[in-house]
Amino acid sequence: MKKIMFIVIALVMITAVVLTGCNTTTPAVEADAPADDAGDAADDATADDATAEEAEMSNLDKSLALNIDSVVGSDGQPLLLDLEKKDVPERPADPDALPEEDPLHWYDMEYAGWGAMDKENIPASPADGSIGKKVIVIINGDHPYLTAYSNGATIAAEAYGMDIQIMSPNWDLNVQNQQVDQAINAKPDMIILIPLDAKAAVTQFRRINDAGVPCIASNMLPEAEAMKYVIGWAGPDDWGQFRMLADVLAEEIGGKGGVAYVQHAPGGSPYFARCWGPLSQFAANYPDIVTLDKQAPGFEADKTKQLVSDWITKFGDELTAIVAADDSAQAIGIIEALKEAGREDVKVIAAGNSKIGMDYIASGELLAISYQSAEADGATPIKMAADWFNGLDVDPVYYLPKHVITQADVADFLPAQW
Amino acid sequence: MNKKIEKQGSVSQNIAHEKQSGKILDITSRFGVYGILIVLIIAGIFINSNFFSLNNFKNVIQAGAFLGILCAGMAFITYSGHFADMSAPITMALSGIVTISCISFGIVPALLIGIGAGVLVGVINGIVIGKFKANPIIWTLAMNFVVSGIIRWVYSNKQIYPDVESGGSIAGEMFTNISRTYLWGIPISVFIMIGLLLIGQFVLSKTRYGKQLKIIGSNIDTAKLTGINVSRNILIAYIIASFAAALAGIFVTSFGKVGAYYNGEGYDFRAVTAIVIGGMTLSGGRGNMIGVLGGVLTIGILSNLMTFIGIGTFEQQIVTGAIFILIVWINSNSLRKLGRDDA
Amino acid sequence: MRKVKEKGSKGISYFVDKYRIFILFAILLIISIAFAPNFFNAFNLTSIMKGASLYIFLAIGMTIVMICGQLDLSVQSVMNLGAVLVIGLRTWSGFGWIWSILIAIAAGAAMGLINGLIVTKGKIHSFITTLGTMTITSGLVFLYTHGGSISTEGDFALGDLMDQTLIPLFTLRVIITVVAVLVFSLILNRTRFGRAFYMVGGNKDTAWLAGINTNRKITTAFIISGSMAALGGALFAISQNSAVPNMGTKGISPLMVAIAATIIGGTSMAGGKGGVFKSFVAVLTIMIIFNALTCFGTGYEVQVFANGLVLAAVVLYEALAIYRADKIKGIRTELLKEVQNK
Structure with missing residues (x-):
């Protein structure tokens, strides 16, 4: 009996290897493949009487013409806000040597992403419009804030005409790693990832980057090293x-x-x-x-x-x-x-x-x-993705607008998102 | 094993000696946690002048109230030899979130439905564990997963608020005030905790049910042979535990002003810690509710004291873990020297 | 005639009972292959194996400890200890990889030794002991890392090697995992040293009379558990090129997955029953559930629900089997039939 079971399992395993063995390399997404797919998907009707190039152009034009200013979150605030830039001071020679009370001790955390770090192997923007693109968002866990975040990302993706899927690893790094693999395997046009940990993020983004899928970091600030592998980071300036x-x-x-x-x-x-x-x-x-x-x-x-x-x-x-x-x-x-x-x-x-x-x-x-609007936090990386698909200039960091809410202006921010 | 026999032999040889030390050991095994408590308090007096004040003790007992309510029920499970109820966190979350979503029916019906939902979990646990003898830890763990999945699905991963759900009516405010009601400057949760523990103590030591539970806890097979309805008694223990967990859940939810699937996270292990520190053994049939109260207070005082000394969060974890093992060792060691336990 | 039929039916239920985890695994695998999109390809299957290999290391130790009739709640903290030590020693103290890994394993073994000594010499229930050491170890881990995480700072060489697919479906880390499973499986099944664990868990007194040093056996089980947990954490950290001090403090923790897998695999918490290989298949089963549900695009709530349902079904199945056996225990069917016929 036992032997029969072993044989059955062995057979299943072997079939698995044989059936998929020919495709053992990581499914690299060729840089031009998503562009074609998206163009075809969005413009099936027009593709007949127009050349492919014109179809792509028109998708881009359509994408650029989308009106996103009217998109608001559940608190009535505009979702896709004008984003702020930040004054970045000079990096001290060795931030760790400074005392912890010195603001510049934390330079590498606070200004991660702004440094003049060379980007590595970032795919070129297809510049063919956001409509019809497939985006996978991997969040870091379950929390009402992240429910609102997912909500905001979905609203924004719809506004840009993108197709969105959200995965949640529920705070488990091992599960998130798997979902990164699964996302790569699904061959999307873009992966947006909220890393569970700033340093562990380096390997995750490197992996996505190796597979040739463009990616954006969101919400949790990864380490500066990880910024090499992403188009940019979007999130709150904590x-x-x-x-x-x-x-x-x-x-x-x-x-x-x-x-x-x-x-x-x-x-x-x-x-x-x-x-x-x-x-x-x-x-x-x-x-x-x-x-x-x-x-x-x-x-x-x-x-x-x-x-x-x-x-x-x-x-x-x-x-x-x-x-x-x-x-x-x-x-x-x-x-x-x-x-x-x-x-x-x-x-x-x-x-x-x-x-x-x-x-x-x-x-x-x-x-x-x-x-810190949770919905805007979810919408901002989508905006960054859309800008990139549309061939616009993309800053390495998109901050959510900063504001301090006090008794004087709290009424403007109600009802709350979560 | 040989050692044990030897030890027991030498103990019986020195009966005269045993009588004297036996009494001390007996007290140590029953109320040893209070000895630790006194040591901690004396240490506290030397550490900070503000420590030994009525206000501070009030804070400590208040901080332990929710945990104490939960422990008053879960202790029945430990006493019956079924370790712990790992579904306590989700029972707490469930009763809270159900109460809030029913708040528009009025505060009393909502509370009844909420506690009923919590007790339902206990009934299922009790039947499966009592009648079919499923492993208590694993079954309750599985229940924790299943109910957690259901809550997340029903409320689509959102949290709900009493004031929103009640539509601004008085019921919502009454709900959040449950944990903010004071009697002589002390929150009612403290009185409920003490009341439940006293009732629990009475049930365990004075009633037929308590004595049957003790036999079940000591040896479940013997209990069956003596004609005790084992599965019914275990079911009752789980119902008591889930009732207490539901009550604790309502206090936690009311205090946090929000119903969510994560309310009560971490309370399972904290409750076990308090119960075991309080002198209940995991093998069952031993311990009392006064000790459990001591366990709750010790956890409170310890964390209070460490904040006073200014120990960091991480070092606090190390000290807590070490003291936990130490206290349990003192308890079980004195029990063993008395020859009362072989575990 | 009737007798043969009875034996046959008993045979099937016996078969199902004994190999239920393999049947469960096969059924879930077939369903996933048939229905889950993007599930059945080498890349995804490799990713399942990689995800499983962390939990498998915890499950190996948990299985052996449970066979001895004990429980080890500290495996998750020890896993984090192994992870931060291997990266910390490499990056901060400049040790070589080999020394870092060895020291990390030794630290895990030391934690296991402490657990074992408290359980056997201090005679404290393993649930309590390991709950205490879990808290202590997690405090130590945070203290070592100052609450943050550690990375190899751009040194990806070994991490890349760990994640390289050497034979189809198997990366180096997965191969190490499988080897560890096979080694412990063989030790438990084929050696006197291994069989003794079952005796200790089955009946401590008999084991003692059979000349087994039960205390030493239990301590050994905890040492294996600690060192395997540390090794699992270390390998995970290496392939991640970084170590996180707080894995599993939120959400479904590796600890819960390890306990669930060990039970689903058929190891009994009462001790004396179970096996490492079955736990290994059980971890794979849980991973397939998670992975396939993600492929379907379901939310986390469905995953946690499904995980709980499988665990509950297995526990209930086991309990019902014992319940039925208990009910007919001592009943002599032949006698009953004779009475009925008359």
């Missing part, structure tokens, strides 16, 4: 947002006091950006602001509440402000702890744009949160 938030907070507390940091879960770029961004900003511009403590309690309201209650007991009046990496669960924990201790004087800033965070802004319990 560091910049938090420097702005830090300035707002510093002004509010008069440039002095004790700040405690509720950190993001370790492992990703927000863990650094949302703590060292404001911390280094304070250190550079407001020397009287001191750091009391920094802890990563995870995204649980009750755990955060205990942490902040502990801080209130431990530091007493020294505690003037709290910087949080999340404006929903963490913000709830912080605000409940402050309320209970009667310490409403402590100012809180957070990364956000969630419904809970905006409710807190409206009621004045949070001082400020960052504006």
Whole structure:
């Protein structure tokens, strides 16, 4: 019996090898193949009486003529926003040698992608229009933010006439690697990837690049090395947002006091950006602001509440402000702890744009949160892809617009996306 | 094994000695966690002057309230020798999200439906594990996956908000206020936790059911032979556990103001930790609810203390893990010296 | 006549029971080949094998530990430890690859030794012990990497080699994985050393009386588990050219996949039953489910649901079989028939 089973499995395996053996090389997508496919697919009707070249031209013209200004997200804000550029300072010789309080210590993280790094093996733009192109988006996991992100990406893709598929590895790097392979295997015109980890991203993008599929990095900032292999990166400027938030907070507390940091879960770029961004900003511009403590309690309201209650007991009046990496669960924990201790004087800033965070802004319990439209975050890499398909100039980095939401203008950003 | 026999032999030889040390060991095995608690508190007094204050203890007990409610139920499962309920996180999420989506029916019906949904998970667990003797850890783990998939599918990976679902009516606000209601300055979740633990203690030690559960926990085959309805008793244990998990889920959801599939993540292992630190053995039939309360408080005080010292997040993990093993070792070691346990 | 028929039916159910994981694997594979788009080609099958090879290393250790009647929850943290050590030692400390890998395996073995000693000498339940060491190890990993990840900084040579398809469908990393599975499979089935694990799990007292040092056996199982987990993490990190400290802290973790696969493969948590090769096929089965569902373009919720359903079905099937056997235990059918005939 056992032997029979082994033989059956062996047979299945061998058939698999034989049937597919002739095609063992990675299915490289030839640079010109997608262009033809897309052109054919979109312009079947016109292809008969026009030459192929003219058909492609007309697809491009049609694509360029699409009106995307009227596309809005579920919060009524325009989805495909005008994107900002950022002043990039000179890279210090050895950023790691600088103290962690120095903003330039974090140069390689904050300005990844801007450096004059040579791109490698980037396919040339087909310049034949976005209509009919097939795009696969691999997100990093399941979260209401990413649900809104996927939603935004889908709306934008429809506006550009692209065909979109979304894959989710649910925070598992091993599964994401497989999905990268599966995406390559499906021979799309473009892969958009939210890397799970900045450094692991290098290998993933290199793999996509090797297979000849153009790709864009989104949301999570990968390491500078990974930028060689992608057309560009589109996403929120976490560091910049938090420097702005830090300035707002510093002004509010008069440039002095004790700040405690509720950190993001370790492992990703927000863990650094949302703590060292404001911390280094304070250190550079407001020397009287001191750091009391920094802890990563995870995204649980009750755990955060205990942490902040502990801080209130431990530091007493020294505690003037709290910087949080999340404006929903963490913000709830912080605000409940402050309320209970009667310490409403402590100012809180957070990364956000969630419904809970905006409710807190409206009621004045949070001082400020960052504006980070999840839907625009999903739409921006699609815009970058469309620009590239249309043969337009593409910057290596597309930032979402930066803004600090306070009580004064929170009404403009409601209803919340997630 | 030979060693064990030897040890037992030498213990019985020194009966006089055993009587004295036996009493201490007995107390250590039952309430050893409180010894650790006192040590931690004394250490805390030296570390920071603000530590030994009513306010701080209030914070600690409050922070443990949700966990305590969950433990009050899950302890029944551990007591009956079925390790732990790995579907507790999803039971919590389910009861919360169902309550919120039914909130337009009014707060009381919504809560009943929500808790009912949670208990349903317990009923399924109880039948499969009680009657068909499926492996408790793996079955509840599988349930966790299945229900998680269903919740994500039904709510299409979104989270829902009580104030939106209730259409701005009073019910939504009442729901978020459940975990924000105070009695003499202490949240009601603390009273519920203590109430549940006391009831649990009463059930385990004074009722027929509790005694039967102890026999089931010590030896399930013996229990069957003595004519105890084993599968019904296990079913009841799972229903109690899922009820407590549903209740904890409603508090967590109400506190977080949002119903989502991820509410309650991580509570499974935290609950096991608290229960085991509190002196319940995983082999079943041993331990009490007062100890479980001690376990919940120890976890709270430990994290409180480490924040006071200023230990970083990563070092905190290492210390927590080490102290966890140490406490369990003290418990089981004293039990073994008493000759009461061979595990 | 009747007797023969009875034997036949018993034979089929026995066959199904014993080889259920192979049957499950074959059915799912055939369904996927028939229906899932972009599923059946060499590139995708290789990618399934690559995805499986990380979990297989965890499942090898988990299987052996479970055969001894224990549980190892720390494998995932140890896997991360192996990953960060191999890259960290290479990039930060300038060790050669061989030394980095050996030290990473040694560190995993050390964690296994600690687990084994606490379980056997401290006599603490393995669930609790490994829950504790899981927390400790994950703290150590974060401490070592300062919460970030580590990369080889542009040194792709070994990583590329690991991912090279040497024979169709098999990359170097997959070959190492398969060799490890075969080696442990043979050890468990063919050697005295291996058979002893089953005896320890089946009945500890009998094993002791048969002259097996049960404590040493259990400790050995944990050491194997720790070193295999570390090796799996290290190989994954090498082929990824980077190491991440927090794999599996969110979502379905490798730990859960390893436990699920081991159980689906037919290893019993009570101990004394199971095999490494079956766990290997079970990991492949889970990977096929995930991969095929992604091919269909379904969301993650369907994947987690399907995974849970398979696990639940297997557990229920096993429980029902025992339940039925229990029910007719001691009943002598011949006697009953005689009574009925009269």
